[in-house]
Amino acid sequence: MIDLLIAGGGPAGLSAAIRAAARGMEAVVVEPRTAPVDKACGEGIMPSGVAALRELGVAVSGHPLRGIRYVEGARGTEAAFRGPPGLGVRRTTLHAALHARAMELGVRIVPGKVAEVRHGHDRVAACGLTARWLIAADGLHSPVRRGLGLDGPVSTVRRYGLRRHFRVAPWTEFVEVHWSRHGEAYVTPLGDGLVGVAVLSGERRAYESHLASFPRLAAMLAGRDTGPVRGAGPLRQRVRARQAGHVLLVGDAAGYVDALTGEGVALAVATAGAAVDALASGRPQDYPARWDRLTRRHRLLTGGLLALAGHPATARMIEPAAHRAPALFRAAVRALQ
Structure with a gap:
């Protein structure tokens, strides 16, 4: 029987x-798409995420990220990371590196999609396969989570993300967060004459319409777009529990607040590691508490920023507040790294 x-x-x-x-566990991944997989993503990895990937033996190249800069109009306020940098990485590059490492370790990847999970006394079955445990890592709108009845109440805060690439040389080693009363734009340097720009907003509009809310940024990027627009949302996902029998939820499937602080990849790697470690130690019941500890700081800070960003009057105060209290801004950025 498969371990995982x-x-x-x-x-x-x-x-x-x-x-x-x-x-030393036998792991089988069920995935319908062929590698490398692209999706809407800010493509910035926090320093903790870079370190976690290195610990897994995953070699990935990208553009160094030295910190975060908040921008409104012509003014900007920045906070550098303490210690090693983060990394701006194309989503396809990251996925290819993870896939290669998994193949190197003998992980089997089976084409398919887990839609139904059948529970036994000491096992689970899905897609014609039987295992001791199942980890649901099937994304923001997880079919496994929904099938197990673990979806929480639908949030009244509905925000969406769109991302596009632009052929322009990165002008900074900071992730720039541009603020407006309509939402935020996140500029991530990716190297090789490429930047990624993700927009987050509660307003459902075309990408070009969102970008027009940031005139200075839009002027810098005019005529340089490349590739399709990719989107995701609604982002806020509430979850009733992160374990059901022999199933553990990790990554976005385990619940999601918002992409405001750019920690998606770092938290995905961290929560996946915590779930596997709990299983390997024979204490799967410890995982929900571990998940709570790993994500608490992110949930508190992201929730606080989201509350401010959700109202036009307070959203316009975020960059000025960071400018007036740089020490507090640095502390918040370093808490997230």
Whole structure:
């Protein structure tokens, strides 16, 4: 019998598979798409995420990220990371590196999609496979989570993300967060004459319409777009529980607040590792508390920023507040790194 079946072959699922294989467990990933997979993503990895990938033996190249800069109009306020940098990485590059490491460790990847999970006394079955445990890493709108009845109440805060790439040389080693009363734009340097620009907003509009809310940025990027616009949302996902029998939820499937602080990949790797470690130690019941500890700071800070960003009057105060209290801004950025 398989030790660990993993629904979803994104960063969370592949990280879980790599960690499991390194601990001597047989891991099988069920994923319908072929590698490398692209999706809407800010493409910035926090320093903690870079370190976690390195610990998994995943070699990935990208553009160094030295910190975060908040921008409104012509004014900007920045806070550098303490210690090693983060990394701006194309989503496809990251996925290819994770996939290669999983293959190197003998992880089996089966084409398919987990839609129904059947529970036994000491096992689970899905897609014609039987395993001792299943990790659901199947994304923001997880079919496994929904099928198990673990979806929480629908949030009244409905925000969406769109991302596009632009052929322009990165002008900074900071992730720039541009603020407006309509939402935020996140500029991530990716190297090789490329930047990614993700927009987050509660307003459902075309990407070009969102970008027009940031005139200075839009002027810098005019005529330089490349590739399709990719989107995701609604972002806020509430979850009733992160374990149901022999199933553990990790990454976005385990619940999501918002992409405001750019910690998606770092948290995906961290929660996947915590789930595998709990299983390997024979204490799966410890995982929900570990998840809570790993994500608490992110949830508090992101929730606070989201509350401010959700109202035009207070959203316009965020960059000025960072400018007036740089020490507090640095402390918040370093808490997230």
